[in-house]
Amino acid sequence: MSQTAANAQALQARIDVIRGRLDLPGKQARIDKLEQEAALPGFWNDQAKARIKSRELDSLRKTVEGWDNLRQQVNEVIELAELAEDDPELLAELDEELADAGEAFERQEFLLSLGGQYDAGDALVSIHAGAGGTEAQDWADMLMRMYLRWCDRRAFHHAIVDRTDGEAAGVKSVTLEVKGDYAYGYLQAERGTHRLVRISPFDAGNRRHTSFAKVEVIPSLDTDIEIEIKPTDLLIDTFRSSGAGGQHMQKNDTACRITHKPTGIVVSCQNERSLTQNKEQALKVLRGKLHAMEQEKIDRERARLKGENIQADFGTQIRNYVLHPYNLVKDLRTQVETGNTGAVLDGDLDRFMKEWLKHQIGL
Incomplete structure (x- = not known):
C-alpha cells in the first residue's frame, strides 16, 4: 500500500468517527420530515415558524451534504491510490487532492463548534467601560473599533444601535448589531x-494605567411576534351583561368570555352593546396577552444568554492586552497569545475566537 493510500485511509477513519458522532441518518430523517412540511400548502401561514424551520433545514442539509461529499472525495482518493502504486505522477496529484480534503476536514470539524441554537444568526454586542474612568471609556471605544474592523474583514453588516459617549473621551457604553453568517457563533x-x-495618553506624567471594559454578546432574537389564534383552541361562553346599557343588554346574552385552552388564559368583555362587539374586544385582549407572554419568553431567553452580571475589574478578565512595557495579547481561557497587538486591535481576532470555540467542544 502506498503512503498516499495509507494517509487517505487515516483521514477517512477520522471522518467516520465524526459522522458517527453526528448521527447523520437521524439528521437525514429530520431533513425528510422538514421537506415534507415545507411542501404543505399552509407552511408559510405562520411565517415566524416557517423561517425557523427553513433555517434548520438549510443547516441540516449543509451538515449532511458536507460530510457525505468529503467522505466520497477521500474514498475516491483511496481507490485511485490503490491503482496507482507504480505511477508517481498520479500519486503526486492524489497527494494534492488529499491535502485539499484534509483542509476541508478541518473546516468541517471546526463548524461543529458552531452548532448551537443561535450560532448561525446575528448578534448584539454591548461594550461597557469598567474601572478606570476616562481611560476605561477610551478603552471601550478602542474595543468598539476593533469589533467593527473585524466585521469589515468578514464583510458583515454592522450598525450602532445605542451609544453613550464619555465625558472626556471614548464611550461609556455602546451596542452594535452585527449581521452575517454565524455572527453570534463567533462573537x-x-x-x-x-x-x-x-502608557496613558491622558496622563501628563506618562504613567502606566490599567483599564477594563466588559463585552456582552447575545443573539439578535426575532421580536416580530406573530400571534396565531386557532378557533379550535378557544372555549367561548356567553352570558348576560351586568353593566349599564338598557333593556337590550340585560335580556340577551351579549357578554362574552373566552378561554384559550393551550395557555389557560381567560378574558371577558361585556362593555359593548352586541355579542359580536364584545367577542371582538375579548379576542383583542387575548391577542395582547399572548403577545406579552411570547415577549416574556424572549426576554427570559435573552437574560439566560446574557449570563451572570460580572463587574469589569481585576480578576475577571478573559483577555489581556498589554501595550507597555512589552506588546502581548493573551487569552487567559485558551492561553492563545500574540505579540502583534496592532493587528489584534485592528480586528484580527479569528485565531482567538476559533481556539475558544474549539476548546468548548474539546477539539
Missing part, C-alpha cells in the same frame, strides 16, 4: 472582561 467568544495595560 460569543468575546463575552467577558477585557483588560488593557498601556
Whole structure:
C-alpha cells in the first residue's frame, strides 16, 4: 500500500468517527420530515415558524451534504491510490487532492463548534467601560473599533444601535448589531472582561494605567411576534351583561368570555352593546396577552444568554492586552497569545475566537 493510500485511509477513519458522532441518518430523517412540511400548502401561514424551520433545514442539509461529499472525495482518493502504486505522477496529484480534503476536514470539524441554537444568526454586542474612568471609556471605544474592523474583514453588516459617549473621551457604553453568517457563533467568544495595560495618553506624567471594559454578546432574537389564534383552541361562553346599557343588554346574552385552552388564559368583555362587539374586544385582549407572554419568553431567553452580571475589574478578565512595557495579547481561557497587538486591535481576532470555540467542544 502506498503512503498516499495509507494517509487517505487515516483521514477517512477520522471522518467516520465524526459522522458517527453526528448521527447523520437521524439528521437525514429530520431533513425528510422538514421537506415534507415545507411542501404543505399552509407552511408559510405562520411565517415566524416557517423561517425557523427553513433555517434548520438549510443547516441540516449543509451538515449532511458536507460530510457525505468529503467522505466520497477521500474514498475516491483511496481507490485511485490503490491503482496507482507504480505511477508517481498520479500519486503526486492524489497527494494534492488529499491535502485539499484534509483542509476541508478541518473546516468541517471546526463548524461543529458552531452548532448551537443561535450560532448561525446575528448578534448584539454591548461594550461597557469598567474601572478606570476616562481611560476605561477610551478603552471601550478602542474595543468598539476593533469589533467593527473585524466585521469589515468578514464583510458583515454592522450598525450602532445605542451609544453613550464619555465625558472626556471614548464611550461609556455602546451596542452594535452585527449581521452575517454565524455572527453570534463567533462573537460569543468575546463575552467577558477585557483588560488593557498601556502608557496613558491622558496622563501628563506618562504613567502606566490599567483599564477594563466588559463585552456582552447575545443573539439578535426575532421580536416580530406573530400571534396565531386557532378557533379550535378557544372555549367561548356567553352570558348576560351586568353593566349599564338598557333593556337590550340585560335580556340577551351579549357578554362574552373566552378561554384559550393551550395557555389557560381567560378574558371577558361585556362593555359593548352586541355579542359580536364584545367577542371582538375579548379576542383583542387575548391577542395582547399572548403577545406579552411570547415577549416574556424572549426576554427570559435573552437574560439566560446574557449570563451572570460580572463587574469589569481585576480578576475577571478573559483577555489581556498589554501595550507597555512589552506588546502581548493573551487569552487567559485558551492561553492563545500574540505579540502583534496592532493587528489584534485592528480586528484580527479569528485565531482567538476559533481556539475558544474549539476548546468548548474539546477539539
